[in-house]
Amino acid sequence: LRSVGTFQQVTNSSDTYFAGITNDVTEQKEDDQRKNDFIGMVSHELKTPLTSLTAIVQVANSKLKNSEDPFLAGAMEKANLQVKRMSKMINGFLNVSRLESAKLLIDKKAFDLHGLIEDVVKETALTVSTHQITVHQCDSVTVNADADKIGSVVTNLISNAIKYSPKGKSVEITCELVGDKVHVSVKDEGIGLSTEDKAKVFERYFRVESSNTRHISGFGIGLYLSAEIIHRHDGEIWVDSEPGEGSTFYFSLPLAKE
Numbered sequence: 001l002r003s004v005g006t007f008q009q010v011t012n013s014s015d016t017y018f019a020g021i022t023n024d025v026t027e028q029k030e031d032d033q034r035k036n037d038f039i040g041m042v043s044h045e046l047k048t049p050l051t052s053l054t055a056i057v058q059v060a061n062s063k064l065k066n067s068e069d070p071f072l073a074g075a076m077e078k079a080n081l082q083v084k085r086m087s088k089m090i091n092g093f094l095n096v097s098r099l100e101s102a103k104l105l106i107d108k109k110a111f112d113l114h115g116l117i118e119d120v121v122k123e124t125a126l127t128v129s130t131h132q133i134t135v136h137q138c139d140s141v142t143v144n145a146d147a148d149k150i151g152s153v154v155t156n157l158i159s160n161a162i163k164y165s166p167k168g169k170s171v172e173i174t175c176e177l178v179g180d181k182v183h184v185s186v187k188d189e190g191i192g193l194s195t196e197d198k199a200k201v202f203e204r205y206f207r208v209e210s211s212n213t214r215h216i217s218g219f220g221i222g223l224y225l226s227a228e229i230i231h232r233h234d235g236e237i238w239v240d241s242e243p244g245e246g247s248t249f250y251f252s253l254p255l256a257k258e
């Protein structure tokens with residue numbers, strides 16, 4: 001009871017006890033709502049200037065990439081990558097905020113999941129040369145889903161596999177048909193997760209606290225959003241991992257009906 005916090009007086013009456021907890025839960029919800037609104041507002045405000053900046057930097061990058069001045073060419077390329085990174089972060093925050101206020105819309109259309117995975121891997125390979133990323137057994141398979149959102153799940157799992165494993169290691173993506181679903185797995189050879197952490201990785205803002213992860217930046221929203229997106233598609237998401245033995249993250253999606 002003490003950990004709940006705002007009780008001035010504790011009585012033996014169970015009525016008082018429950019009334020106090022209800023108030024605290026309500027306050028906590030209001031507090032969360034305010035934080036969520038704030039995050040949504042800030043992300044929304046940042047999105048507009050960032051969209052113009054992204055467009056400008058992209059054009060400048062394509063004009064200057066063959067520049068005779070190596071500084072200019074390199075600087076614009078870096079600026080382009082960082083602006084893209086920032087956009088992904090802001091989109092993540094916006095999506096968390098939309099999710100919390102039940103405004104995250106899922107726009108389903110039939111598409112080839114294999115093609116989407118290949119696109120994400122190609123885009124990742126443009127910016128990452130530290131890991132070998134391989135796609136196995138992913139034949140064309142049609143799902144009826146929100147391609148942008150599923151793309152962000154695949155991106156998140158691959159970028160985590162890279163972030164939480166040492167340079168030079170492999171990341172392997174596999175697809176498997178299981179009944180009327182497709183299972184996608186992203187396997188890394190990284191730091192792995194303890195049983196306790198495995199149970200929490202899909203929670204909002206959860207990050208593993210250890211000397212291995214302290215230097216790695218992140219906000220603990222990628223897996224939370226991924227899980228919500230997959231659940232909204234009637235799929236499942238789960239992880240198999242041992243500390244020091246790498247992790248395999250899986251998600252399943254129903255196949256599109258003929």
Ligand code: ADP
Nearest residue numbers: 160161164201207208218219220221222223247
């Ligand atoms: P972020 O990486 O931005 O912190 P995520 O929600 O994507 O947020 O992940 C939550 C936490 O789960 C991470 O902070 C990390 O501690 C752990 N985690 C995620 N992916 C992996 C992985 N492939 N290997 C080990 N730990 C991971």
